[in-house]
Amino acid sequence: MAKHQTPLLDQLETGPWPSFVSDIKQEAAHRAANPDGVDYQIPVDCPSDLLGVLELSFKDKETHWKHGGIVGVFGYGGGVIGRYCDQPEMFPGVAHFHTVRLAQPSGKYYTADYLRGIMDIWDLRGSGLTNMHGSTGDIVLLGTTTPQLEEIFFDVTHKMNTDLGGSGGNLRTPADCLGQSRCEFACYDTQDLCHTLTNDYQDELHRPAFPYKFKFKFDGCPNGCVASIARSDFSVIGTWKSDIRIDQDRVKAYVAGEFKPGGGSHAGRDWGKFDIVKEVVDRCPTGCMSYDGAKLSIDNANCTRCMHCINTMPAAVKIGEETGASILLGAKAPILDGAQMSSLLVPFVVVEKPYDEIKEVIENIWDWWMEEGKNRERVGETMKRLSFQKLLEVTNIKAMPQHVKEPRSNPYIFFKEEEVPGGFEHDEAAYRQRHMR
Amino acid sequence: MATVEYKGKTFEVDEDGFLQKFEDWTLEWVDYVKDSEGIKELTPEHNKVIEFLQDYYKKNGIAPMVRILSKVTGFKLKHIYELFPSGPGKGACKMAGLPKPTGCV
Numbered sequence: 276m277a278k279h280q281t282p283l284l285d286q287l288e289t290g291p292w293p294s295f296v297s298d299i300k301q302e303a304a305h306r307a308a309n310p311d312g313v314d315y316q317i318p319v320d321c322p323s324d325l326l327g328v329l330e331l332s333f334k335d336k337e338t339h340w341k342h343g344g345i346v347g348v349f350g351y352g353g354g355v356i357g358r359y360c361d362q363p364e365m366f367p368g369v370a371h372f373h374t375v376r377l378a379q380p381s382g383k384y385y386t387a388d389y390l391r392g393i394m395d396i397w398d399l400r401g402s403g404l405t406n407m408h409g410s411t412g413d414i415v416l417l418g419t420t421t422p423q424l425e426e427i428f429f430d431v432t433h434k435m436n437t438d439l440g441g442s443g444g445n446l447r448t449p450a451d452c453l454g455q456s457r458c459e460f461a462c463y464d465t466q467d468l469c470h471t472l473t474n475d476y477q478d479e480l481h482r483p484a485f486p487y488k489f490k491f492k493f494d495g496c497p498n499g500c501v502a503s504i505a506r507s508d509f510s511v512i513g514t515w516k517s518d519i520r521i522d523q524d525r526v527k528a529y530v531a532g533e534f535k536p537g538g539g540s541h542a543g544r545d546w547g548k549f550d551i552v553k554e555v556v557d558r559c560p561t562g563c564m565s566y567d568g569a570k571l572s573i574d575n576a577n578c579t580r581c582m583h584c585i586n587t588m589p590a591a592v593k594i595g596e597e598t599g600a601s602i603l604l605g606a607k608a609p610i611l612d613g614a615q616m617s618s619l620l621v622p623f624v625v626v627e628k629p630y631d632e633i634k635e636v637i638e639n640i641w642d643w644w645m646e647e648g649k650n651r652e653r654v655g656e657t658m659k660r661l662s663f664q665k666l667l668e669v670t671n672i673k674a675m676p677q678h679v680k681e682p683r684s685n686p687y688i689f690f691k692e693e694e695v696p697g698g699f700e701h702d703e704a705a706y707r708q709r710h711m712r
Numbered sequence: 713m714a715t716v717e718y719k720g721k722t723f724e725v726d727e728d729g730f731l732q733k734f735e736d737w738t739l740e741w742v743d744y745v746k747d748s749e750g751i752k753e754l755t756p757e758h759n760k761v762i763e764f765l766q767d768y769y770k771k772n773g774i775a776p777m778v779r780i781l782s783k784v785t786g787f788k789l790k791h792i793y794e795l796f797p798s799g800p801g802k803g804a805c806k807m808a809g810l811p812k813p814t815g816c817v
Contacts, residue, residue: 478789478790482793
């Protein structure tokens with residue numbers, strides 16, 4: 276028998292998708308039965324009360340979580356988010372319901388042993404509920420009490436060799452795609468870069484000193500499996516400089532039906548014979564491809580790395596050999612200002628240990644943003660407020676056509692006199708005599 | 713609302729142990745909070761941080777950004793964490809009697 280009646284939540288279970296309500300109910304039943312004899316350190320009916328408080332929120336159309344809460348572990352300013360219920364007497368199991376963030380492994384590779392280890396700690400000291408993974412990419416442990424925090428911190432660091440993630444105005448837990456470990460499209464070793472920068476920027480990760488959050492994400496190629504361009508302040512996206520490699524014999528094999536397009540991903544129904552012109556050439560956003568019935572040609576100078584031809588015919592068309600990454604800055608979700616995507620800052624950088632070139636860009640941005648950024652202003656907003664030119668200046672990057680969104684239709688970029696060979700003279704007073712404001 | 717009694721004084725605190733009223737702050741409060749924030753002995757450096765936080769709060773009605781705290785006191789962030797192990801937001805602001813800094817999820 277459930278502790279609270281939850282008719283509104285129950286409706287969420289009737290949809291075609293897996294339901295978090297069913298998951299929480301399952302955990303509530305498991306904790307009540309306690310088949311493993313766990314000596315629970317927080318209230319046993321924490322998951323039941325979580326359902327109860329959510330049902331009440333649905334009924335009242337108001338949240339019953341208080342705003343804010345400051346809890347943490349010694350030495351760190353982030354990683355734990357305080358959460359308190361404003362109806363603690365009705366729902367004592369979630370009076371405290373703090374979230375703990377843990378750094379996930381690069382590429383999210385786990386062993387079953389590791390996951391069991393994390394869950395043994397979390398069943399004992401928390402609600403047993405997790406969010407794998409949060410939008411930032413980290414392991415999110417949902418719901419524990421203040422006295423358990425130091426214990427959890429000790430256990431995850433000593434037993435699991437795992438550190439807390441980021442929260443507050445700091446570097447958030449960096450995230451990457453699985454990169455070259457599994458993927459032929461990856462243009463650099465995302466896992467190594469992600470892991471190295473996580474280790475190098477421990478201070479920034481654990482001790483908040485930024486105006487607001489700052490996220491790194493590393494995509495191995497423009498397919499963007501971690502969506503860095505949309506979700507991270509500092510997006511690193513794999514790219515290549517040299518020509519796309521084409522194996523003409525294999526192109527013919529695709530046309531003849533010997534290879535399945537898209538790696539056989541459209542196997543569910545019969546889409547008819549593969550039509551290379553319709554499905555690849557005509558789909559090219561810049562129209563830089565042609566197929567004359569025997570040979571596939573690509574005008575590489577006009578390729579924008581959309582990945583469609585490579586995704587459709589991976590056996591025949593491959594990324595260029597000279598690989599590296601592009602760095603983009605400033606994506607964010609809407610808070611102060613609307614949502615925005617990252618803007619291209621460094622068109623091409625060779626990604627090689629010890630990554631000094633990338634770190635220089637990062638640190639220049641941080642120095643500038645920490646000095647100029649307002650409280651709760653993402654770097655993308657600082658960039659918009661103070662201009663992209665200012666960003667180029669502080670990062671010592673020269674303006675180039677790639678920085679202009681549509682260089683062919685909008686070629687304008689402001690240059691200072693000293694940036695133009697020979698300079699130029701401008702007499703504002705004389706100009707205004709001829710041109711009214 | 714929870715209350716704390718210490719050396720003859722009574723303090724109203726929230727669930728994170730922050731003072732409800734800035735005016736309630738006294739030296740006894742600092743002494744009371746010290747242990748739970750992992751501070752063994754109070755030094756002039758602790759007082760410098762506390763005094764600055766209080767000054768800033770009286771003038772501006774909010775806690776300063778970490779960067780400003782660091783700049784004015786001349787203490788690097790790492791040193792502030794050595795002084796206040798639970799950090800400037802939790803430890804130092806709590807000791808100085810400032811209200812809880814707003815959510816930083």
